[in-house]
Amino acid sequence: MSAFKRDKKEEEDTGGNPYQNLDKTIILQESRYFNETPVNPRKCCHILSKILYLLNQGEKLTTQEATDAFFATTKLFQSKDVMLRRMVYLCIKELSKMAQDVIIVTSSLTKDMTGKEDLYRAAAIRALCSITDNTMLQAIERYMKQAIVDKNPAVSSAALVSALHLSSTAPDLVKRWANEAQEGINSDNAMVSYHALGLAAATRRNDKLSTVKLVTRLSKSSIKSPYALCLLIRLAAQLVEEDDSEASQPYIEFIECCLRHKSEMVIYEAAHAIVNLRKALRDLAPAVSVLQLFCGSSKASLRLAGARTLARLTAKHPTAVAACAVDLENLISDPNRSVATLAVTTLLATGAESSIDRLMKQISSFVSEISDEFKIVVVKAIRRLCTKFPRKHQALASFLAGMLRDEGGLEYKAAIADAIIALVEENPDAKETGLAHLCEFIEDCEHTTLAVRILHLLGREGPKSRQPSRYIRFIYNRVILESGPVRAAAVSAVAQFGAQRPELLPNIKVLLSRCELDDEDEVRDRAILYNAILETGDEQLINDYIINVQKPNPVLLERALRDHIEVRPTEPFDIMAVPAEEVKDTSEDIVEVEVRKPAKVAIEEIYAEQLARVPGIEQLGPLIQTVFPIDLTEPETEYRVRLLKHIYAGHVCLQFECINTLSDQILEEVYVRCEPPQDYEIVTIVPCPKLVYDKPDSVYLLLKFPSAYFDSLGTFVSKLEFVVRDCDPNTGVPDPGEGYADSYPLEDFEIGVCDQIRAKAAAEDWERAWEKAEGCPEAIDTFALPQNDIDEAAKAVCKHLGLPRNAISGEAVKEVRGFAKFRSGAPVLVRARIAPGSGGVTMHLAARSPREDLAQLILAAVG
Template sequence: MSSFKRDKKEEEDSGGNPYQNLDKTIVLQEARYFNETPVNPRKCIYILSKILYLLNQGEKFTTKEATDVFFATTKLFQSKNVMLRRMVYLCIKELSTMAQDIIIVTSSLTKDMTGKEDLYRPAAIRALCSITDSTMLQAIERYMKQAIVDKNPAVSSAALVSALHLSSSAPDLVRRWVNEAQEAMNSDDPMVCYHALGLVAGLKKNDKLSTVKLITRYFGTSVKSPYMLCLLIRFAAQMEAMNSDDPMVCYHALGLVAGLKKNDKLSTVKLITRYFGTSVKSPYMLCLLIRFAAQMVETDDSDTSKRFIDFIEYCLRHKSEMVIYEAAHAIVNLKKPVRDLAPAVSVLQLFCGSSKASLRLAGARTLACLTAKRPTAVAACTVDLENLISDPNRSVATLAVTTLLATGAESSIDRLMKQISSFVSEISDEFKIIVVKAIRRLCTKFPRKHQSIVAFLAGMLRDEGGLEFKAAIADAIIEIVEENPDAKETGLAHLCEFIEDCEHSALAVRILHLLGREGPKSRQPSRYIRFIYNRVILESGPVRAAAVSAVAQFGAQRPEMLPNIKVLLSRCELDDEDEVRDRAIFYNAVLDTGDQQLINDYIINVVKLNPIQLEKALREHIATKPDETFDIMSVPTEELNEDKEDIVEVEVKKPTQMSTEEMYNEMLSQIPGIERLGPIFKRAQVVELTEPETEYTVRLYKHTFARHIILQFECVNTLNDQQLEQVHVRLETPPEYNLLSIVPCQKLVFNKPDSVFVVVEFPSAYLDSLGTFGATLEFVVRDCDPNTGNPDPGEGYADSYPLEEFDINCADQIKTRTAAEDFEETWECAANSPEASDTFALPYNDIEEAGKAVCRHLALPNEAVSGDAIKEIKGCGIFRGGAPVLMKAKLVAINVGVTMKLAVRSPREDIAQLLLSAIG
């Protein structure tokens, strides 16, 4: 190392060029060393460097001198040194224009070009193409085609550049390589794409139509190569594509230019405003301008956005129907409020009366979308939409019906039902399901019309149709029954009649489950027993088993019917099906005890377990602890997800995706030893640990087990010029917690989320399980190319990033649900259990907000709050480990805030105290 430093210093001190005083004669004499055997590669490289320096400085070699050096250089092919071989290729290229009989090295170069050594092949291709004339090209044509599509980017790029040079001397021959060059344009390597595009465009430079096709081929696509994009821009500029007489060329040219300027807001504004008030020939280009203008309205809060809105409204008066529709569609879909929707709605209304089916579909579809946001704005189109009910295009007719159902008044419902009754029988099941969903929303909007709506749905149940269609109707009636108490008797009666002839077992099971849950609460529960017991006599095994469970519900909730129910269950004990017999025996045994708590837990309010987690827990139990008793209470319960509001339009079926549960299980499976933690108990809601616009964003997911919690830190690197490696989180834990292991993220690339997992053990005492954690993200930073994402050479440097503190509280450790109707009875049954109670002064002026805050701390849903002046909160749940919990609170608004009295009952007194401390 010291000698290296000394030589470097001497070089700096001299400040000269080591090749400055070279003499050509001396260098030519030194070249004779190439004939020695064996040769010293390092010495040969030095001599070749001198020759190349002289050639590049303009030194003139005679033909004899060049030929002698050329043939002396070819003797170096005997060396296997990589650097020397590449210097030989360079010398051959430079001497090929001066020496004679250079064709003699063709075989050696061809051998290297087709060999297995990738370091030789690119330089060999360049040298070979420089010495080969047009008469010899056909001999290497096959090899050149293979090299152009080679997997090695350096080989492919060398072949493409060489072909571009050869196209001037042998254009007809190189033109036969276009197919291979076009295939190379799809390469993942940016430089290969660039060179391939240059070759193809060079071969087609005299063909304007082919050049236009070549450029427009990549408009609207994601071109990975920035070099290729730069070349496309040059070609597009040369062709003045945005001023072309061809409408499609204008459209694609604008798309390319706008795509390249998408991150430059000022340039985008200039691009759009450039065409305001001008006569744009291309309607496609105008449509694209309208879309860009709509995007700018959404993102620009300044007065400039008014110009864009004026431009879109101006386009409503264009002669092209395409432009008019695009402008109307943009206006009605703006998230920002528009002063007047009437012009756009008027245009859509005219489209609904058009003779073209495409315009009618466009108008009806856009009005249907507008109905979800501004139903009053669509009211003026009622007559036109009613005319579309009989439209021969079923998509148009379905959209008209669903829009009318969403915008109709309560007084027009009966008339609408009569209008669509004949229409429904003529459409396919797919469209019928859309209509059923629209009718379902109509009943939510006008609950007093439930009788006519349910009767109409029941009539559709009796029509021909598949399982999906019948299930949609049954689901709609079931939802109406659950939401509207007045519709309960009517809905249950129609469902009872339907299961008499129902041919789908799965649907019959769902309806029987509903009858068992809602039937005992009706005014005349005995009327449903006959329909249910008929299923025991006439149906298949699964339906009979569901009927037994439904019958048991009546015996559990209606004591006056218990003797008759026991007789029916006794008959079912003789059934041929094991499942039916077992259920009947089990329910009879539970009802014989007379224990109301037992009946409630095992018949009325049975906990619904998550089936995915139940299967996983059973498999783990069999694999790890087959001799121990399985604790079913440790399995997470099934969580109901609220469905999003359906948009009134023809739906497109989405591909089946992995469920959230399966996705989490797959991610956690990479943690070593996770099977020893047992089944997962609960997953808490996400916690943001960074601000949204920071260079690194981190979100926390908590996965709770009986005695452990896994903290999943999902990290996103938003810097495209950095790659993070060995990413982990340093935790500052409360002293009672025990940090067991950390699973780091090995590599975090730009904009691709990945996770760090930390396994922490809960304290042995429940009361110590509330705590605040500090966290710091630590990693190694490596700079990388923003375009390719490839990291620069080197080891990088260590860095850290502070994260927000987070808490582990009661809500992370308990699964709760809203109390059932018999909560008071359950509360009294638990009178002997330990109880903890206290009175709290809550820092809220609004009693509604106070109730929601308490539910948030206790992990209860907001539906647990009831009452007006005095709010009551009732709920129950299971703490990690399986201990049941009952909670009851009363909130009263006073002058300076809200006062609450909270009582908690549980077999574990420390858990009850813990829930109180969560509030305090």
């Protein structure tokens, strides 16, 4: 063990990173030193450390470079130095992903794996399992089984973790090690028991019944390892989420029982599981009491865990957290500012209106001491307060404005701006105050993107204020002082005032005329365009190109333009046929610091490349929309199929996503036999040539819509047809022979009105649009709805018509108002009034459209 001890000189050396500015070529040349005899272990360890550092910094080696370094490293097996041998195992693991012929060291690793030196055995197991492919696993299976039940905990854990990694590539082989894993669960070593349970759960992840048996049996036994018990709690919570029946009650009782465990880790895991269950529990008091005790703990980690979990609970059960107010207030002065921030934000979410001013004073005492990340958490909590207590908008807006003047990065300033923007949009009384603060901020704003967003808001909300002219000065200052993108945004904002406030139009034209002399092309072009549109005085033109401009999805717009140029370059391009950019939902329910979520991507973007496999798809014009997938099979069947409908102006492409869950079968010549309604025409069928185990692939059917709108509604009957080839479950190699034909029935599905329209909730000028459409054909009818609750009835109507939930308004009488465009481009306005009646719920539905058959079709969707 003396090899592990550092020299005193090394301990005193506190310099910078010794591996900075490493050169890959020099290090690879240094690896030739491994061939020398005798080997200097210290120097070799240093070279191997450099190689590992480069690889972990993302440095890419060519296959030849990796292979040369790999085989140079294997020469060091002759050394008996413990530290060097362990470094060799690490390098073998990392280089094996890039090098060729790595299988050649299998015998050496197997020898170390079965040797008497325990320090080598665990590392050798990990390295061996990382380089061994499925064909070689059979040869080491006996050794792996022995290692799993080895008396040395390090060896046993290494074998279990390696088996866990192998379970994703060779699940059937690892399943045969289940008995050894079961024996490991009862081990006295905490980590061995934990890893054994992890392996047992992983081998059963696709078998719910087997998982239920495992959890039921272990929940009645006494597991010594707190780590394993935490994992068992998570498995039990997962079963509770998947089962809404009373059969899940024993698992809930087991989790509640763990609240009384002696290990703090287990207690917290149980409380965390109860708090995060989507299934509503009758009694949350035991879990809240545990978290309350954690908030008063002397350990910072427990205080953080308690405060963070109570913050999560605030979203669903604020009244349960309110009982912890005293303990949370004590945490405001906690030396750990992460704990203090979570305590404050939780109190803000659960406190009464009368306590807001006091909490604001407490926040101001430490907000300058915390990082931007935690300041953002506080800002988001204040943003929720603005919605919860609208009468406090003056104090809250002033506090946010003060934070806006402090130093901070773009993300922090953007969070504050978002909060003030939300306050302006949601609370009419706060509009003047919020806009004034934002106008003051953009005078010294250093961030271009933020200035552009604020200018856009001023252009949208400023003309609706009591004194719109006061904002024009702030906006025009940006034209004089700022960069090109900000000047362009300012021109658009100024044009909004001219479009919506006629008394300001002459002055706005003068300002736009000055902007026509700008050095930036974008600024000049916008000024000329807006001036020309305002000169016409055409209300519809002004509304479509200045006030309510549709923003198409940029990715889909680019693809549609490319396809149009390739296929129909002489025809006019219809930008209105491109799906609009989705508005991102900025609402947040959880008060905590979370990992950043990836940006949302439209479903049309996700499947655009896959649709290119369908011949002639580019000639159909722009994709109108992709309907979210629906399952055509049960989730636990041997073949899983889900359907996506890609809607075009005159066609629909049905994409059947298929997954084969049987490891001993390969499906070939997979296609879907579909029986569409009478007037549909099948244009193209694109089968799937091969469907291997657990790798999804798709079958495509391209159909032409009927010429009559009413005939497009109907039910489709389909089944999956394929040729089955048996195969080796470990290697995936098919057995000799031709296989046999088989089929699998799929659920029936429909194409309805909601699939063929792009709908959105009513805008602010919807009443004016409804009145302007008075001369269009109108379809009106009254319906008796099966729901007894008008809220549920309104949601069902939105679902049938493809409208979002925010199209619903009203309390005693619900009104659904929306605008939609049919796949052909024809518009339609919809208004539904839903009221409780003597026999249930009644609805008066009206639809107006230039095409009478489309208005009638909307009524048919409900009827």
